Amino acid sequence: MRSKLIYIIFAIAVLMAGILLAISLAEPVANAGGAAHPDFPGMQIGGDGAARLEHIGLLGFTFQCLLLSQIILLSLLGIAERHRTTDLFVYMGGTMLFTLFIGWQMYSGHTQYLDTGRTGYFMGFPTATAWQLYGTWLGAIPLVIIYSLGFRKYIYTPQDEEKFQQLLSEKAQERTRSEQ
Amino acid sequence: MEAFRQEIIVGAVVVYMLFCIITGLWAMRRTHNSSDFFIAGRGLGPIVVALALFSSTLSGFGFVGGPGLVYSIGVSSFWMVVISSTGYAVGFFLVSKRIRMIAELRDCISLPDIVAARYGSEAVRFLIAITIVLGVMGYLATQILAMAVVMQAILSGTEMFADVGLVTCVAISSAVLIFYCVTGGIIASVYTDVVQGMIMMVAGTLILFTAMSVFDGGMQEATSIILADDAEAIMPYGVAGIMASLGWFFVFGLGLAGQPHLITKMMMNKNIADNRSILPMSLFGYVMAALLWISIGIVMRAAVIDGVVDPLALPDDAASVFLTAFANPLLAGVVFAGLFAAIMSTSDAFLNIGTAAIIHDIPKAIRGHSIKNELFWARVVTVLLAIVAASFALYSHFRDATLVAILGAFGWGTFAASIFPVVAVGLNWKGATVPGAVTAIVAALLINFVSQLAGYTFPYAISGQLVAFASSMVLFIGVSLVTKPPQLDYDIERVMDI
Numbered sequence: 114m115r116s117k118l119i120y121i122i123f124a125i126a127v128l129m130a131g132i133l134l135a136i137s138l139a140e141p142v143a144n145a146g147g148a149a150h151p152d153f154p155g156m157q158i159g160g161d162g163a164a165r166l167e168h169i170g171l172l173g174f175t176f177q178c179l180l181l182s183q184i185i186l187l188s189l190l191g192i193a194e195r196h197r198t199t200d201l202f203v204y205m206g207g208t209m210l211f212t213l214f215i216g217w218q219m220y221s222g223h224t225q226y227l228d229t230g231r232t233g234y235f236m237g238f239p240t241a242t243a244w245q246l247y248g249t250w251l252g253a254i255p256l257v258i259i260y261s262l263g264f265r266k267y268i269y270t271p272q273d274e275e276k277f278q279q280l281l282s283e284k285a286q287e288r289t290r291s292e293q
Numbered sequence: 294m295e296a297f298r299q300e301i302i303v304g305a306v307v308v309y310m311l312f313c314i315i316t317g318l319w320a321m322r323r324t325h326n327s328s329d330f331f332i333a334g335r336g337l338g339p340i341v342v343a344l345a346l347f348s349s350t351l352s353g354f355g356f357v358g359g360p361g362l363v364y365s366i367g368v369s370s371f372w373m374v375v376i377s378s379t380g381y382a383v384g385f386f387l388v389s390k391r392i393r394m395i396a397e398l399r400d401c402i403s404l405p406d407i408v409a410a411r412y413g414s415e416a417v418r419f420l421i422a423i424t425i426v427l428g429v430m431g432y433l434a435t436q437i438l439a440m441a442v443v444m445q446a447i448l449s450g451t452e453m454f455a456d457v458g459l460v461t462c463v464a465i466s467s468a469v470l471i472f473y474c475v476t477g478g479i480i481a482s483v484y485t486d487v488v489q490g491m492i493m494m495v496a497g498t499l500i501l502f503t504a505m506s507v508f509d510g511g512m513q514e515a516t517s518i519i520l521a522d523d524a525e526a527i528m529p530y531g532v533a534g535i536m537a538s539l540g541w542f543f544v545f546g547l548g549l550a551g552q553p554h555l556i557t558k559m560m561m562n563k564n565i566a567d568n569r570s571i572l573p574m575s576l577f578g579y580v581m582a583a584l585l586w587i588s589i590g591i592v593m594r595a596a597v598i599d600g601v602v603d604p605l606a607l608p609d610d611a612a613s614v615f616l617t618a619f620a621n622p623l624l625a626g627v628v629f630a631g632l633f634a635a636i637m638s639t640s641d642a643f644l645n646i647g648t649a650a651i652i653h654d655i656p657k658a659i660r661g662h663s664i665k666n667e668l669f670w671a672r673v674v675t676v677l678l679a680i681v682a683a684s685f686a687l688y689s690h691f692r693d694a695t696l697v698a699i700l701g702a703f704g705w706g707t708f709a710a711s712i713f714p715v716v717a718v719g720l721n722w723k724g725a726t727v728p729g730a731v732t733a734i735v736a737a738l739l740i741n742f743v744s745q746l747a748g749y750t751f752p753y754a755i756s757g758q759l760v761a762f763a764s765s766m767v768l769f770i771g772v773s774l775v776t777k778p779p780q781l782d783y784d785i786e787r788v789m790d791i
Binding site: 119122123126127129130133136137138139141145146147150152153154155156157158159160162165166169170173174176177180183184187188190191192193219220222223226232234236237238239241242244245246249250251252253254256257260261264265268269273274276277280281284 | 580788
C-alpha cells in the first residue's frame with residue numbers, strides 16, 4: 114500500500130475524469146448552471162433543484178467523495194515514505210472519514226430539503242449549507258493539526274534536519290573543490 | 294462624521310499609499326542582489342511569510358468580485374472560500390518543505406529554477422516560465438484596471454477630483470506599485486504584504502459585524518429572505534449547480550499548491566521548521582479577511598430582494614454599495630484601504646515572479662545562463678512589465694476587452710492545471726518524468742486556451758478549468774508511468790527522501 118500510493122492516486126484521478134465524462138454525456142436539463150433572475154438584473158436563480166440533480170446527483174456526490182479522498186492521499190504523498198507509520202494512517206483515515214461524513218450530511222441535507230421543502234438553521238444558514246460552510250472548512254482542520262503538531266514526527270524530524278544539514282555541507286565542500 | 298465620508302476614505306487610501314512608498318525606500322537599503330530582490334535572501338520570519346502568503350492569495354477579486362459573485366450566484370461561490378483550509382494544508386504537505394530545501398541547496402530564486410533542478414530539464418523550465426509570463430500579464434492587467442476603477446470611484450466623489458480620468462488613476466496607482474516593487478523588490482513586497490494582510494483581517498472582521506446588524510434577525514433573516522426567493526441560491530451548491538461548485542472545490546482546493554506567486558513565498562522563510570506555524574497563521578488570516586466576501590454578498594442579495602436597497606447596476610457594485618449604505622465612514626476608509634491592499638499585494642507578487650521569469654528563467658532555458666547584472670535588469674523589467682500591463686489594461690478598457698479576457702483565462706485555473714501536477718506531485722514522486730511534465734503543461738494550456746477561444750461550455754456548468762486540471766493530473770501520472778524512469782541528481786534524490 115505504502116509504495117503503491119501513486120497508483121491509487123492515479124486510479125482516483127482516472128475515475129474522476131471518467132465521472133466528468135459521464136456527466137457530460139448525461140441527459141441535459143434546463144438551467145443546470147442557473148438562469149437570469151426575473152426581477153433583478155445581474156442576479157441569477159437556480160430554479161428546480163430536484164430536476165438539476167435528477168440525472169447527475171449521485172455522480173456529482175461520488176465525484177465529491179473521490180475528491181475528498183484524493184486530498185487525503187495527496188497529503189500522504191507529501192510525507193516521506195518511512196514516516197508513513199500506522200498511527201499516521203489512523204489519523205489520515207480518521208480525517209478522510211470525517212470529511213466524507215461532512216460531505217454526506219451536506220448532500221443528504223440538501224436532497225432532504227428538496228423532498229420536504231423544510232429546513233432547520235444553524236448559525237445563520239440552512240442546515241445543509243451550514244455543513245457546507247462550516248463543515249467543509251473544519252473538515253480539513255485535522256490536516257492542519259497533523260501538519261503543525263506532527264511536524265517533528267512526520268514532516269521534518271530532527272534526523273531529517275541533520276541529513277539536510279549534512280547534504281548542505283557536502284554541497285558546500287563540492288563547490289569549494291570545483292572553485293579550486 | 295458622515296459629512297466627511299469621502300474625505301475620510303481618500304485620507305485612508307493616501308495614508309496607505311504613503312506607507313507603501315516609505316516601505317519601498319526602507320527595503321531598497323536591504324536589497325543588494327537578485328536573491329534579495331526575488332526571494333528576500335531566504336531570511337524571512339514566520340509571521341511575515343504567513344501574512345504575505347495569505348494576503349497574496351486574496352486579490353482584489355476577493356474584495357470586489359467575491360461579494361459580487363455571492364450576490365449573483367449565491368452559495369456556489371462559497372466553494373472558493375471554504376476550501377482554504379484544504380488548499381493551504383495540501384500546499385504545505387506537498388510543496389513547502391521540499392521547495393525550500395531545493396531553493397537552499399541549488400540557490401534557486403524562482404519556481405522555474407526549482408522545476409529545472411527537479412527534472413534536470415530546461416524544456417520544463419521554459420514551459421513553466423512561459424506559463425507564468427502569460428498568466429502574469431492577464432492577472433496584472435486586470436488588477437491594475439481594478440485598482441484604477443476603484444480609485445476613480447473614490448476620487449470622483451470629492452469636489453477637487455470630481456473629473457479625474459481613468460488614465461490618471463491608472464498612472465497614479467501603477468506609479469505607487471512600481472515605486473515600491475522597483476526600489477525594494479520582494480522585501481518591500483512582503484513587508485507591505487504584512488500591513489496589507491492586517492488591514493484585510495481587520496476589514497473582514499468589522500464588515501462581518503456590520504453585515505450581521507443590517508437585518509434585525511441577523512444573518513438568519515438574510516438567508517431566509519434568499520431561501521424564500523430561490524432556495525437553490527442558498528443551498529450548498531448554489532445557483533451554479535453541483536458541478537460548477539465542485540469544480541471550484543477542485544481548482545481552488547488543490548490548485549492553491551500550483552499558484553506560482555504563492556509557492557514562491559514558501560522559498561523565502563529563514564527556517565524550514567517555521568512551516569509548522571506559518572500554515573495555521575496563513576489560514577487564520579485568510580479566513581478573517583474572507584468573512585467580507587461572504588457576509589457582504591449574502592446581505593446585499595437579501596437587501597435587494599427585500600427592497601432595502603435598489604437593485605445593483607452590476608454585481609461587482611455589491612461591496613461599494615454596501616459600504617455606502619451600511620458602513621460607518623471610518624470602516625469604509627479601512628475597507629477601501631484594505632481593497633487597495635488586496636489588489637497591490639497580489640500585483641506585487643505577480644510583478645516579482647513575472648520579472649524573474651523574463652530576466653532569469655527564459656534566458657537560462659534558451660542560452661543556458663541568465664543575464665549579467667540581474668539586479669539592475671530586474672528593476673528595469675519590473676518597470677517595463679508594469680507599464681505594459683497598465684497599457685494593456687487601458688487598451689482593453691477603451692478598445693477591446695477580448696485580449697485581457699483571453700489572458701485572464703491564464704489565471705488561477707491554468708496555473709493550477711499546469712503547475713500543480715509538475716510541482717506539487719513531482720516534488721514528492723521520484724517516478725515523475727520530463728515527458729509527463731511537458732505533456733501535462735501543454736495539455737493544460739491547450740484545453741484552457743481552446744475552451745476560452747472557442748467559448749465552449751461543458752454540460753452541467755462543468756468548467757474548462759476543471760477539465761484541464763483533471764486531464765493534466767491523469768496525463769502527468771499516466772505518461773510518467775509509461776516512460777523511462779528518470780535518473781535524478783544525487784542531491785535532489787536525497788532531498789526527496791527526506
